[in-house]
Amino acid sequence: MKSVAVIGASLAGLYAARALRSQGFDGRLVIVGDECHGPYDRPPLSKGFLTGTTTDQGQLALADAEEIAELDAQWLLGTRATGLDTGGRTVLLDGGRSLTTDGVVLATGATPRLLPGPVPAGAHTLRTLDDAQALRANLSSSPVRVVVIGGGFIGAEVASSCAALGHDVTVVEAAPLPLVPQLGPAMAEICAALHADHGVTLLTGTGVARLHSGGIETRVTAVELSDGRLLPAEVVVIGIGVRPRTDWLTDSGLPLDDGVLCDAGCVTPLPAVVAVGDVARVNGVRAEHWTSATEQAAVAAQNLLAGSTVATHRSLPYFWSDQYGIRLQFAGRRLPTDTPRIVEGSPDDRSFLACYERDGRTTAVLALNRPRPFMRLRRELVNQALSA
């Protein structure tokens, strides 16, 4: 393989590029990214970057100048990929350009879901550094009323950051309780209580009908709920999930279904095309997790260079969230029928360790502010998964 194009210059793309080089690929490496920024870490964007503890953009950078030089890649930043030919050998780029390549890594990530209708000024999504800068600018003045639409991890983290900045925050969640799909009802209820601990209002069981805006700048003025209530707001954050960025692959012939379908080795039906990170549906599962993106990259690179699936991605799902000064960590594969049991600490103290159990066996583990025992159990689960 003489040339590889990595489409996507974020976490998964960078880790794939690193993996290709560390596994001995010494051909031409082109990295295409539609943002004008080099690879940066997204997790701080909803936390320290909003509250001001991560002020320097350099702190977000995933690679320093030395490493960028060592990668010896050609970077096409501010460039959007618009298509992939059916053989997977030509990547079309905006502006009428194209790239011919022997191998392709698809790492285009995901894009926030939007509400129907136009997005007025003051209404934000939070995915990119530019998004975070725009939101931060809107939060820098005197206290405002913030409505966060969506009570998932992004919504909860943004609400926490806004509350820490002294704003008046309301979270609107369509489901009866946020985070139930991830944590199950009992643990989700404990996490939902964190909002009230910090003076944040949580409204559940109601969707959003539309955003109101007015004035000459058509700034957002209120959020109208589907039950008719009107929540005045100067800033609105829409955190209702993401969809994988596969639009540009529609004519590629690759199978797409909420992500690029690939096998357990991140390989698509075209052996010279692999997919990693949020855009990839690996063996039927699309994981929007930081750790999955980094782990998949190494596997995908190995298979791309081998020309077939010689390695598979078998690690255990892991994610974390920081909200209201509490670090939440979760690892494992939980079924809705698994029963959580608190094995250490107490929910009242917002510090505990819970194991999800099925037939007397631990399937997943959740910790609030208990990093040490969490890590021990996570390692045990990983070892179980690898030996299974």
Add this chain to the structure above:
Amino acid sequence: MIPVCPLADLPTGESVRIDTAPPIAVFHTDGQLYAIDDTCTHQDASLSDGWLEGCLVECPLHAASFDLRTGAATCLPARRAVRTHPVTVQDGMIYVHHAAEEGTAA
């Protein structure tokens, strides 16, 4: 010189965090004591909560790894080293000698 705790209170394989600014983590590995800056250089996480294996400690958040002897980051996602601090034991008490601030922290 900062008193940490009696050596008897820090068995092999254990670690303790001291609330200096910035905080320092003290580790008792097999027969050795080490002190490093407690905060992972990748993202805000306490290395005293980390997984100790030989002379390496793994960050409890993203599995970055640091060499206790040198402070060097031995595995991604961390890229920058943590500072190391000398440790001594006097009369059964562990002391950390705060490394001089050399310029600004990286």
